[in-house]
Amino acid sequence: MLTTERHQLILDLLKEKQSIKIQELVELTSASESTIRRDLTELEELQKLERVFGGARRMAPNMPEPSLSDKAAKHLTEKQRIARYAASLVQTGDAIFLDAGTTTAQMIPLLKDKDVTVVTNGLSHLEALTEHGITSYLTGGFIKARTGALVGPQAIQSLESYRFDKSFLGVNGIHADHGFTTPDPEEAAVKRRAGELARSCYVLTDQSKYGTVSFAHIFGLSEAALIIDGLPDQALAEIERQTTIKVVTQ
Amino acid sequence: MLTTERHQLILDLLKEKQSIKIQELVELTSASESTIRRDLTELEELQKLERVFGGARRMAPNMPEPSLSDKAAKHLTEKQRIARYAASLVQTGDAIFLDAGTTTAQMIPLLKDKDVTVVTNGLSHLEALTEHGITSYLTGGFIKARTGALVGPQAIQSLESYRFDKSFLGVNGIHADHGFTTPDPEEAAVKRRAGELARSCYVLTDQSKYGTVSFAHIFGLSEAALIIDGLPDQALAEIERQTTIKVVTQ
DNA sequence: ACAAAATCAATCATAATCTTTCATAAGCAG
DNA sequence: CTGCTTATGAAAGATTATGATTGATTTTGT
Numbered sequence: 001m002l003t004t005e006r007h008q009l010i011l012d013l014l015k016e017k018q019s020i021k022i023q024e025l026v027e028l029t030s031a032s033e034s035t036i037r038r039d040l041t042e043l044e045e046l047q048k049l050e051r052v053f054g055g056a057r058r059m060a061p062n063m064p065e066p067s068l069s070d071k072a073a074k075h076l077t078e079k080q081r082i083a084r085y086a087a088s089l090v091q092t093g094d095a096i097f098l099d100a101g102t103t104t105a106q107m108i109p110l111l112k113d114k115d116v117t118v119v120t121n122g123l124s125h126l127e128a129l130t131e132h133g134i135t136s137y138l139t140g141g142f143i144k145a146r147t148g149a150l151v152g153p154q155a156i157q158s159l160e161s162y163r164f165d166k167s168f169l170g171v172n173g174i175h176a177d178h179g180f181t182t183p184d185p186e187e188a189a190v191k192r193r194a195g196e197l198a199r200s201c202y203v204l205t206d207q208s209k210y211g212t213v214s215f216a217h218i219f220g221l222s223e224a225a226l227i228i229d230g231l232p233d234q235a236l237a238e239i240e241r242q243t244t245i246k247v248v249t250q
Numbered sequence: 251m252l253t254t255e256r257h258q259l260i261l262d263l264l265k266e267k268q269s270i271k272i273q274e275l276v277e278l279t280s281a282s283e284s285t286i287r288r289d290l291t292e293l294e295e296l297q298k299l300e301r302v303f304g305g306a307r308r309m310a311p312n313m314p315e316p317s318l319s320d321k322a323a324k325h326l327t328e329k330q331r332i333a334r335y336a337a338s339l340v341q342t343g344d345a346i347f348l349d350a351g352t353t354t355a356q357m358i359p360l361l362k363d364k365d366v367t368v369v370t371n372g373l374s375h376l377e378a379l380t381e382h383g384i385t386s387y388l389t390g391g392f393i394k395a396r397t398g399a400l401v402g403p404q405a406i407q408s409l410e411s412y413r414f415d416k417s418f419l420g421v422n423g424i425h426a427d428h429g430f431t432t433p434d435p436e437e438a439a440v441k442r443r444a445g446e447l448a449r450s451c452y453v454l455t456d457q458s459k460y461g462t463v464s465f466a467h468i469f470g471l472s473e474a475a476l477i478i479d480g481l482p483d484q485a486l487a488e489i490e491r492q493t494t495i496k497v498v499t500q
Numbered sequence: 501a502c503a504a505a506a507t508c509a510a511t512c513a514t515a516a517t518c519t520t521t522c523a524t525a526a527g528c529a530g
Numbered sequence: 531c532t533g534c535t536t537a538t539g540a541a542a543g544a545t546t547a548t549g550a551t552t553g554a555t556t557t558t559g560t
Contacts (some may be wrong), residue, residue, distance in 0.1 A: 003546095003547070003548095031548080031549090031550065032549045032550075033547055033550095034548070034550075035548055035549070037548080038547085053556065053557070054556095054557090091545085091546085
């Protein structure tokens with residue numbers, strides 16, 4: 001068995017199993033314990049997994065927030081619920097824009113079999129996109145190291161080459177008077193243009209940030225549909241009454 | 251069995267198998283081990299597959315390979331020597347274009363303290379660029395999963411926003427009649443335009459591929475300076491005599 | 501807390517594979 | 531036919547992967 005075949009096997013198993021014992025791998029590959037150990041060591045150096053006593057486990061994509069780990073996990077399922085609904089709106093053959101951000105990232109695995117074309121300004125989306133074999137285009141622009149987003153006039157200009165069936169944007173807040181808000185003015189500009197270039201525009205948020213606009217920049221786009229979770233019905237009704245935003249729930 | 255038939259067979263097998271052992275190929279083609287090795291080497295240079303110990307595997311759709319400690323290339327020191335010289339040409343404050351590819355990647359750490367602005371179409375350069383705190387812009391375009399390069403009309407269009415003090419391009423071959431060559435026509439187009447948009451254009455290669463143009467696409471640009479290593483002086487002289495290419499050595 | 505069991509890192513010899521080099525054979529132009 | 535180029539196979543020596551062994555470290559059971 002080829003070395004890379006073993007490596008691939010291990011990574012594939014970890015996609016389904018979360019963790020795995022060395023003894024299992026010895027049986028599965030009929031390689032020696034030493035070899036498996038070496039494999040795990042190498043894969044760990046490549047940041048593909050984390051060794052634990054007796055085996056290995058999947059890299060935790062957990063941004064360590066020790067005190068709020070429960071809350072983070074709760075947000076994760078919220079993100080996933082929203083992403084699942086957003087992905088269900090995508091039809092076979094659609095050309096879509098995926099905004100940078102963790103919520104839209106959750107959509108990617110769900111687009112696998114839809115034969116979509118994706119344009120994104122999120123560098124962190126790339127790995128998942130190529131891994132799932134999705135035809136992908138990247139906008140150009142300045143690399144915002146903190147968020148991995150491409151922004152600036154170049155980003156907006158390279159958007160102009162495209163027209164989208166649907167745009168999926170992430171936001172930090174919603175405000176009755178101002179519409180959607182996000183902390184970074186440059187990212188807001190990209191979002192706005194991406195929304196304008198789409199026939200339909202959907203805004204995703206898992207944060208319950210209605211009304212609290214701090215350090216936020218407006219990006220307008222009151223015509224978008226809002227996919228949200230975690231806000232009381234009363235607030236949703238208020239949004240629909242006071243704005244032209246259309247609220248969509250699962 | 252014809253050489254190209256073997257090549258096609260290998261590529262076909264890799265469409266279904268992910269990876270393949272040299273011994274299997276020896277049995278399937280009843281060619282010698284040496285021949286299969288040569289086939290794999292050639293196909294690797296064309297970026298059609300990746301050699302691994304004992305066989306070959308499909309180009310990994312996962313391009314991010316933490317690559318610094320990598321033992322990847324025997325050409326590494328050559329690459330580094332070339333990269334060091336190329337980087338020495340960069341002056342403080344320059345705006346430069348860095349082509350995708352492993353040779354230009356070696357330049358990045360050396361640009362750290364030069365206060366440069368970098369534009370690149372190489373996704374695999376990103377990690378190093380941000381890590382060294384270099385102001386970076388990315389071109390847009392279609393994501394070529396095999397090489398991690400951004401190509402296509404969108405890539406070229408987003409180049410138009412920029413003007414460079416210097417462009418640094420990687421190539422696979424040099425040909426007296428045709429100028430520089432590279433296997434992929436789309437990547438060639440990007441290289442060509444990036445070269446045109448620069449006041450000075452430097453071409454880097456660590457491959458001693460003078461004259462052997464196989465499956466190559468020309469990208470012209472005979473006005474560029476060539477930074478090379480590993481060719482005999484005689485060949486360099488011939489290049490300068492037969493073309494308008496200016497050869498630069500360290 | 502202690503001892504037994506399991507797991508680990510380090511080392512070494514061996515086997516498999518790799519690169520380089522050379523010689524032969526096949527195709528082709530003059 | 532001769533001279534040239536290209537493809538091929540074979541062999542030597544270098545490199546890499548593997549499996550077994552050793553003694554250290556960690557976990558587990560009591």
